[in-house]
Structures are given as C-alpha cells and as structure tokens.
Amino acid sequence: MDTNRLTNAEPDVGTLIKGAFQDVERLATQHIQLFKKEITSDMTKAGEGFFALIVGLNVLFIGGVLLAFALAHGLTAATQMPLWASYLIVGLLVCVGGGVSLYLALNRFKAATPIAEKSLEELEEDAKWLKNPK
DSSP states (O other), X not given: OOHHHHHTOOOOHHHHHXXXXXXXXXXXXXXXXXXXXXXXXXXXXXXXXXXXXXXXHHHHHHHHHHHHHHHXXXXXXXXXXXXXXXXXXXXXXXXXXXXXXXXXXXXXXXXXXXXXXXXXHHHHHHHHHHHOOO
C-alpha cells in the first residue's frame, strides 16, 4: 500500500522515478499492442485481397484467351486477311493492354505504405517527448 497517500507527504525521488518508468513501460506496451493490431488487420486484408486477386486473374485470363481467339477469327472473317496476321494484330493489342495494366499496378504498389503509420507517428512523438519532456 502507498503510505504517501495516507500521510499526504510528498513522494520521494525514488517513487517518482519508479512511477515514471512504469508510465513509460505502460505507454510502450500500449503502442506495441496498437502496432500488432494494425499489422494483423493489414495482413488479414491483404490475404483476402490476394485470394480475390488470384481468382479474378484466373477468370480474366480464361476470358481473355477466348476473346483473343474470337477476335482473331472475327478479324479474318471480316477482312479476308490471313489468320496469322489476325493473330498478330490481336496479340499486339493484348500486349499493349497488359503493359498499360502492369504500369498502373506498379505505380499503385509504389504508393502503398507497408508500415503502420499511426503507430510509427506515435512512437516518434514519444521518443521526442522522452528526449525533451518539457
């Protein structure tokens, strides 16, 4: 039991230092727990997104292949050009579309921030406060 509360005496330096260390420890523990929760949440969302991406890409790939065959044969029927020329034109169009899509995807990956920003900001603020507690 804390005798300082009963006697209304001023706490000694040791008690103050001990209390300060306990506060810092509690604060660090809370920030670590927040960081863990943010990382867990981000990983769960990323896993769900990855699964949906894989399924969607497989379906899109099958549809794209069928569409490319249909376009090549349709182009040959409409223009009477050789089938190989139709496949070449459709293949080039597919490559251009894939290149644009890849470029956009890479830009989005570069913009993503894998670090939990809120936790990092809080830790930086705590570090500044600990260096200069004024």
